[in-house]
Amino acid sequence: MNLKPDNLELSKKITAGLKLAVRRFFEKKAANNESVVIGDGKGGIIRVPAKDLLRDSDKE
Secondary structure, eight states, X not given: OOOOHXXXXXXXXXXXXHHHHHHHHHHHHHHTTOXXXXXXXXXXXXXXXXXXXXXXXXXX
């Protein structure tokens, strides 16, 4: 999909904001030693400790 330069910049800002919000959500859950329910990519759901998700996201 081709976006106009203004829309591309807005899209990048929205994506960055969403990544930050998700990161903060995981940090808050990890601080309380809680799990997060996520999709497994096959149509199912799994519970994963938030600390594991933070550790994995730090590798990227």
